[in-house]
Amino acid sequence: MSRPTGKQSTLKEFRALNPRPGAVVDAGFAACAFLDPDDVVQVKYEMVRRVRVDKVPVVQAAAAFGFCRQSFYAIAAALDAGGPAALVPGKPGPKGPRKLTEEVMAFVERLRSGDAALRSDQLARAVEREFGITVHPRSVEKALARRREPRSAEVPDHR
Known part of the structure; x- marks a missing residue:
């Protein structure tokens, strides 16, 4: 070659x-x-x-x-x-989180609403206990950050 x-x-x-x-x-x-x-x-x-x-x-x-x-x-x-x-071909691989589904993230947010001091490693362990899936604490942090980002549809109309 x-x-x-x-x-x-x-x-x-x-x-x-x-x-x-x-x-x-x-x-x-x-x-x-x-x-x-x-x-x-x-x-x-x-x-x-x-x-x-x-x-x-x-x-x-x-x-x-x-x-x-x-x-x-x-x-x-x-x-x-x-x-x-x-x-141009898109990037290969998954296009979004596979493990941190809407159901899992709702669970994580419920935990955080009860105790805002919970760290991402604690949340990841809770997800493993509840759903039987292993997630990296950094993945939990990123997913929470994505959910906090304002979406264009949520931008208020200033008239």
């Missing part, structure tokens, strides 16, 4: 490195040095452009860019909703 170029390293750092550049068989990518199959954002954008501007059928374009038809529609919707920046 070859060593990544500077551009590939940068693309990887920003999660924009195409994991399957060899699947891009579109003739435009082969003919133009500007088009880079390693750049997944460019690949996705060009696939949508090829369908919308060049009137290539969705199934044909998706296959030429290494995607399936369903992926084309998801990519096109993301592009329409958020522009090219929406084509």
Whole structure:
């Protein structure tokens, strides 16, 4: 396996490195040095452009860019909703707390309302006793801080 170029390293750092550049068989990518199959954002954008501007059928374009038809529609919707920046793959992994559910946090807040001096390690142990799940005290602190942050919907209207 070859060593990544500077551009590939940068693309990887920003999660924009195409994991399957060899699947891009579109003739435009082969003919133009500007088009880079390693750049997944460019690949996705060009696939949508090829369908919308060049009137290539969705199934044909998706296959030429290494995607399936369903992926084309998801990519096109993301592009329409958020522009090219929406084509950058999101961070992998969980998108929020899995253990500190609404039910668990309601329990934690009930404990704190009864005794505001409870520390996060004490709260974490109480959660383990009550729900049988192990949580890190720092996770409890972060979850409590998130719940205290004002939400945009709660911002008062100053008329």
